[in-house]
Amino acid sequence: MQALILAGGEGTRLRPLTSTVPKPVVPLVDRPFIAFMLDWLHGHGVDDVVMSCGFMASGVRNVLGDGSGYGIRLRYVEEPTPLGTGGALKFAEPLLDERFLMLNGDVLTDLDLTAQLAQHERTGARGTLALIAVDDPSAYGLVRCADGGRVREFLEKPSPDQIDTNLVNAGAYVLERGVLELIAPGRAVSIERELFPLLVGDGLFGYTADGYWLDIGTPERYLQATFDILDGDVRSSVVDALDASRLSIGSGATIDGRVVGPAFVGPGATIAAGATVAGRCVIGRGVEIGAGAHIDRSVILDGAKIGPRSTVIESIVGPGARIGAHCRIGERVVLGEGVVLGDDNQLAAGARLFPNVSLPDGAIRF
Ligand code: GDD
Ligand code: MG
Numbered sequence: 001m002q003a004l005i006l007a008g009g010e011g012t013r014l015r016p017l018t019s020t021v022p023k024p025v026v027p028l029v030d031r032p033f034i035a036f037m038l039d040w041l042h043g044h045g046v047d048d049v050v051m052s053c054g055f056m057a058s059g060v061r062n063v064l065g066d067g068s069g070y071g072i073r074l075r076y077v078e079e080p081t082p083l084g085t086g087g088a089l090k091f092a093e094p095l096l097d098e099r100f101l102m103l104n105g106d107v108l109t110d111l112d113l114t115a116q117l118a119q120h121e122r123t124g125a126r127g128t129l130a131l132i133a134v135d136d137p138s139a140y141g142l143v144r145c146a147d148g149g150r151v152r153e154f155l156e157k158p159s160p161d162q163i164d165t166n167l168v169n170a171g172a173y174v175l176e177r178g179v180l181e182l183i184a185p186g187r188a189v190s191i192e193r194e195l196f197p198l199l200v201g202d203g204l205f206g207y208t209a210d211g212y213w214l215d216i217g218t219p220e221r222y223l224q225a226t227f228d229i230l231d232g233d234v235r236s237s238v239v240d241a242l243d244a245s246r247l248s249i250g251s252g253a254t255i256d257g258r259v260v261g262p263a264f265v266g267p268g269a270t271i272a273a274g275a276t277v278a279g280r281c282v283i284g285r286g287v288e289i290g291a292g293a294h295i296d297r298s299v300i301l302d303g304a305k306i307g308p309r310s311t312v313i314e315s316i317v318g319p320g321a322r323i324g325a326h327c328r329i330g331e332r333v334v335l336g337e338g339v340v341l342g343d344d345n346q347l348a349a350g351a352r353l354f355p356n357v358s359l360p361d362g363a364i365r366f
Pocket of ligand 2: 104106215217
């Protein structure tokens with residue numbers, strides 16, 4: 001089975017994490033984010049993936065290579081300019097099979113693609129969209145269905161008065177290659193705003209999925225995804241690797257402080273005496289947590305250093321960042337790669353520092 005993954009968005013809402021790496025390869029727990037998607041696809045019989053890249057395509061290719069590490073043949077197509085979700089599909093046409101899956105590349109899910117494919121076959125659909133229930137459909141594509149799953153209406157980013165169902169487009173489609181005839185080549189096209197409305201009443205079906213589903217496009221949802229992976233709310237190999245205390249401790253890690261599970265501590269990390277790591281944390285490879293520091297509900301990415309007696313709460317610290325002593329970071333702070341923060345700084349309430357920003361001692365009380 002073949003899958004086309006759309007991975008060409010700029011990931012602006014995840015900056016500064018996506019300032020230095022493209023969204024598909026932003027690290028999530030122990031691997032590039034998109035690896036969760038590749039494992040999930042592989043589990044449903046996908047062995048051929050076309051990755052539709054725009055922004056920083058070489059960054060994706062450098063990390064994922066030819067897919068052999070995932071048991072998948074992985075090829076890349078690169079649009080010269082962003083063509084939108086439908087334009088990117090049309091652009092990949094020469095590589096596509098008669099029937100294929102298409103996925104939004106920023107979704108963490110374990111929904112049952114095998115059942116979706118079975119429904120697609122049974123109904124003889126031209127396109128079958130996975131639908132998922134959410135509390136607030138306004139940021140998604142709202143899908144109204146009739147009995148039997150036929151789509152009656154597709155409304156991208158509905159206004160409040162248009163919301164009369166909580167079922168939205170999960171960004172996982174089964175498509176017949178024939179639908180590509182409806183897309184004009186060489187221009188930007190939105191599959192949601194242009195192609196799906198054309199297919200309403202003409203072979204477009206919804207498959208109501210259950211299971212875990214999250215669009216990881218914002219720092220809040222990135223942290224939520226981290227917690228849910230550690231809790232095992234989404235099926236993945238991470239949770240299988242946790243020990244009886246729900247910890248995964250990498251080789252060569254030194255833990256003199258206290259780590260409360262579930263937590264993931266990467267190889268070579270050090271957690272000094274008197275430090276605590278709790279509330280579901282990821283401590284990356286080679287990270288140093290200083291004496292008496294307190295890390296709660298946070299992700300500290302590879303090679304970062306947290307100084308003695310500093311506190312990090314519900315925040316993300318980018319790779320190689322250096323936080324001095326006695327700082328307070330949180331909640332919902334995101335520090336980019338290589339940020340340097342002197343001693344006695346305080347950052348709060350959604351502050352974001354871009355890569356390599358450097359602040360001296362006592363520079364900020366926010
Ligand atoms: N190759 C390529 N080219 N990929 C693109 C482009 C492009 O021009 N534009 C967006 N993408 C990719 C993004 O990287 C992402 O993986 C996917 O297409 C969807 O784009 P988003 O920008 O994340 O859209 P959204 O989250 O606002 O809405 C979409 O996803 C929702 C589910 O998360 C829509 O499909 C909604 O209908 C859906 O509910
Ligand atoms: Mg999205």
